[in-house]
Amino acid sequence: MASFDLVTPTTEEAAIAELRTGAPGEVAVLAGGTDLMFDLDGAKAAPRRVVSLRRLPWRTADWNGPVLTVGSTLSLRSLERDPEIAKKHPGFFQAIRAVGSVQLRHRATLGGNLGRAAPASDLIPILLALDAEVDLVGPSGSRSLPVDRFVLGARRTALASGELIRSVRFPEPRASTYLWQRVRPANDISQIAVASAYSPSDGRWRLAVGGIPPRALRLPEAEAILRSADPPDAEIRDAADRAARHLVIATDRRASEEYRRHLVGTLLDRAVRSTVAASKGGR
Amino acid sequence: MSSPALALTVNGRPRPLENVPASERLLDTVRWRLGLKGTKEGCRSGDCGACTVLVDGVSTLSCLTLTHEVGGSTISTIEGMADDPIGRAVQEAFERAGALQCGYCTPGFVVALVGLLRERGRAAPVEELLADLGGNLCRCTGYLSIARAVSLLQKEAP
Numbered sequence: 349m350a351s352f353d354l355v356t357p358t359t360e361e362a363a364i365a366e367l368r369t370g371a372p373g374e375v376a377v378l379a380g381g382t383d384l385m386f387d388l389d390g391a392k393a394a395p396r397r398v399v400s401l402r403r404l405p406w407r408t409a410d411w412n413g414p415v416l417t418v419g420s421t422l423s424l425r426s427l428e429r430d431p432e433i434a435k436k437h438p439g440f441f442q443a444i445r446a447v448g449s450v451q452l453r454h455r456a457t458l459g460g461n462l463g464r465a466a467p468a469s470d471l472i473p474i475l476l477a478l479d480a481e482v483d484l485v486g487p488s489g490s491r492s493l494p495v496d497r498f499v500l501g502a503r504r505t506a507l508a509s510g511e512l513i514r515s516v517r518f519p520e521p522r523a524s525t526y527l528w529q530r531v532r533p534a535n536d537i538s539q540i541a542v543a544s545a546y547s548p549s550d551g552r553w554r555l556a557v558g559g560i561p562p563r564a565l566r567l568p569e570a571e572a573i574l575r576s577a578d579p580p581d582a583e584i585r586d587a588a589d590r591a592a593r594h595l596v597i598a599t600d601r602r603a604s605e606e607y608r609r610h611l612v613g614t615l616l617d618r619a620v621r622s623t624v625a626a627s628k629g630g631r
Numbered sequence: 632m633s634s635p636a637l638a639l640t641v642n643g644r645p646r647p648l649e650n651v652p653a654s655e656r657l658l659d660t661v662r663w664r665l666g667l668k669g670t671k672e673g674c675r676s677g678d679c680g681a682c683t684v685l686v687d688g689v690s691t692l693s694c695l696t697l698t699h700e701v702g703g704s705t706i707s708t709i710e711g712m713a714d715d716p717i718g719r720a721v722q723e724a725f726e727r728a729g730a731l732q733c734g735y736c737t738p739g740f741v742v743a744l745v746g747l748l749r750e751r752g753r754a755a756p757v758e759e760l761l762a763d764l765g766g767n768l769c770r771c772t773g774y775l776s777i778a779r780a781v782s783l784l785q786k787e788a789p
Contacts (some may be wrong), residue, residue: 354653450767534765
């Protein structure tokens with residue numbers, strides 16, 4: 349591994365200042381490190397300075413009425429073990445369980461998963477379906493962006509130079525589901541993953557798909573077909589078929605285009621039905 | 632390059648360390664600096680679980696963890712498992728079930744399972760424990776006997 353300096357600032361201000369100590373690419377941000385480690389090891393231009401976020405007071409999960417705010421450096425395993433999150437955001441719980449393994453989730457973080465923006469991230473689709481917002485801090489203050497505008501492409505985000513992800517906000521509890529298909533349940537990359545959620549406040553569905561590079565997508569056309577909390581079978585099938593037909597999908601070494609289309613239709617159909625069942629069970 | 636001193640408590644013993652480079656992985660510290668070769672290097676990319684150790688009681692992939700990131704922590708490796716009642720019970724269950732073939736994955740499985748039992752309690756359902764061991768690979772594919780060890784353990788759970 350190339351050598352680097354490791355710094356562990358204890359305040360937000362100090363962390364932001366550390367990011368300015370080198371040219372972009374020379375300074376890397378370390379949260380759980382489960383993905384960054386590959387950059388530190390690889391032949392790619394290795395950072396000269398690594399800023400660890402572990403001493404920042406961001407390992408929190410707080411409810412303020414219906415709004416859940418998750419600190420960016422809290423471990424995924426802590427979120428998974430929080431019974432209130434599993435109950436109020438079941439799809440988020442299922443998506444977290446899809447990331448790596450227990451050992452990996454003990455260190456991996458929500459902020460890291462978002463900031464690294466892997467094309468097959470198992471968290472971005474459900475964050476889209478839950479209308480999650482990303483809270484950023486940087487040299488010129490704080491700002492928030494919906495996940496849809498934060499994740500721009502494969503490994504590309506709207507993070508500006510010197511900015512950090514402080515937290516992720518979930519506006520309201522929603523009946524939700526996350527489903528995936530892959531070769532191995534743990535430590536594998538989803539060939540296709542889908543997220544569905546129904547918002548009780550605006551009465552609309554959110555559907556999203558992941559596993560198709562360059563990034564996870566909302567499916568507004570399919571969403572518009574579902575017109576109630578408990579849509580009839582024909583609507584569910586129609587929404588799933590439409591998404592499967594119209595998405596731009598390519599063949600790669602993980603799965604063929606044909607198989608992926610089949611998965612999108614099948615998993616969306618199941619996800620919506622499971623979300624409906626969950627919302628009935630929750631009443 | 633900055634490499635401040637750091638202290639780990641490893642299997643109950645304080646182990647002060649000096650001149651550990653910032654880029655050193657916990658796996659390499661444990662195996663080469665501390666000489667505890669029971670922790671195995673499999674994939675070195677977080678996919679196989681062979682390098683699992685407990686950091687403050689929590690199962691961790693030592694191959695994806697920088698040593699300086701866990702400075703001040705308590706580390707338990709396979710060598711320390713016999714000092715702990717849960718660790719002993721897991722090792723005995725593996726032995727009785729014959730839950731190893733070549734043995735390379737065994738330390739990772741044992742430490743991961745001890746971590747799960749500490750987290751979830753001895754009464755956690757077998758199916759859930761097995762699902763949560765999904766991050767550990769056995770290249771001999773000896774999973775049935777490993778599953779038998781977990782069942783044995785749960786039958787004897789106090």
